[in-house]
Amino acid sequence: MTMAERLSRWKDEGAITPAQLEVLGAIVRSDRFSVSLELNALLYVGVLSIAAGLLWTVRTHFAALGDTAIVAALTVIVALCVGYCFSHAQPYSSREVESPTAIFDYVLYLGCLVFAIELAYLETRFTLLGDSWDAYILLSAIVFFAAAYRFDNRFVLSLALSTLGAWFGFKLTKFGFQSAESLRVSALIYGALVAGMAVGLRRLGIKPHFVETHLHLAATAAFVTLTSGTRTDLGLLYLAGLLALAAVSIAYGIRQRQFAFVAYGAVYPYVGLSLRLTRHWGNMATFGYGVVSASAMAVLVVVVARRFGRDA
């Protein structure tokens, strides 16, 4: 039975109204065909391509073009983007805000990318901040966060979160902490901060639709860090942290029906525990362990999936 036939039957049974049949029937038969997603994808790739081209051009031709021309051109682009956004933006709201125009989100994203390029150029060419050069990364992150929250833009939010991550990494290495251990500590602090922001946002009711983005990034940073640490001298400490985080993640995932967190909580601790346990084992014992443990985990996840996560 085709979907069009189903719709007719549901209408006959009174499950949908004639008006709904008309709208849904047009979608199913492709009488109405939306190219919204395709146009958004073109805009996104277009903006990324423009930013990549600008970066490439500036890197290659800055000597020929001269600082004044480059800084002026980049400033004009940023100013135009910012001007467009402020002139078209809807008033701030803590709730989700629809984009006022089709290109609004992409203009803002382009403005932020070009701003980052310009700031990086200024810092590298003129070293305005001296030894505090990493402050421009933090400044970029702050500007991106402000723009993401003011204009309700998830692209810029992702940019802000990754820029903040970059600042954490460089801040620690700047102070001479260049070992893998210090990078792990840095990543854990970053994860905690981003997760803390998510909790704060939820409590304050500010942009609640941003919370999941924060939590996914925080969870990924923390799980990867803790898992990679299980084979070090401090492995037991990392393992304990990993198991504790897994428990929290699974509980949160089941309660909020966000099953990505259940999956994180199942896979990462398994990998971490297995890396720790099989450190000194031979091939046969390791393979045998793999068969038994992965089968047990599969059964466990099936039970969880049947109990809580049936929705496809």
Add this chain to the structure above:
Amino acid sequence: MNLYATADEERVQAAAQVREWTQSGLLDASRGVTIEAGLRTDLKRTNRYLRIALFIFGTIVVAAAFGFCMVAFDVSRGSVVGWSAVVAGVAFCVLAQLLVVQFQLYRFGVEEAFAVWSVALLAVGAGLLTPSGGNGGDLPMLVAGVTAAIASAFVFVRFGYLYAAFAAAACAALSAFNLGLSRDAERIVSACVLLVIFTVARTLRRTHDQSCRGDDAGAIESLAWLGLYAVLNLQLSLGFIWYSRGRPDFSSTFYWSTYAAIWLLPAIGLALAVRDRHRMMLWANTIMVAATLATNKPYLGWNRQTWDPILFGILLVAVATGVRRWLLSASDGHRGGFTPLPLVVSADRQALDALATVAVAAQPIAPRMPGETPAVEPGRGGRSGGGGGGADF
């Protein structure tokens, strides 16, 4: 042949559509729940994240079980490893089918892992059991590729995994490169294989219009078309497109024929996609247009300029805004049924959320490391003595 009843799969697909419509406000929640309840099946399913987790654990089981047998029986000879892989492949394929038949698992991850890795084991086993040598071709690779294509097609027919069909098409097309033919001929054979797959899938799509089988056939059709383009675009095989240089070693006639093809294929494909309102073909041909624009200069032997991506980006933005305005300028906001406005909002939003997540990777900030001196003397144009030639930022 399929392990699942067509009616069940249609119900699953219909339920997913009803959920999207409900989330998008096209159906009110109470009606949506009632309709979805009427579409229930006995199939056991889960959400995509637990499916991925189960696929990972299933993969570990397959790898560890095979490794355990190899170590336990001290298998090291190539032919024995090959036979073991074949036996393991068959065993895991049977196990996957048992899980489906016995427990009615549907896209549950674990049975998918067994089915997918059974293909890999069979292909590796067949390749290891084939003696090398012959007439210049790579016979073991050819046998492995053909085996993978047949086994993947079997998995698609039995389980309905679309990615298995994609793998079958890719393996069949790539097998042509192990026949020991000339560089021109191997691409022609590969393109012919993909053209046959495209034609068959297109026929099937039109036969099963508006059904899940038709959707699968449409996806295979689009991928085969995209593969056909990839095989014929000689510049794509030269590595990362923005950095490829020069003309590969092909005959002049073949080279310029492919140049014509990379312009013709997207044009024909876009016309077909618009006429048939075929979304997957629309995506495939949009990618092809972008690839043609990106590889045009190297095809002609021209140097790429640093501002090429800027022009390319401006073109994409102009096309997107132009098409949107043109469609909206019609009296009722659509032309021939095409509209730039989202119809099923939740589906578009999910895709854009995924795009926003990918945006984490687009990070233009690349500061120098601690202790690293600026590449250029502050305020000047390049390293001293280098005339600015080695300058970078």
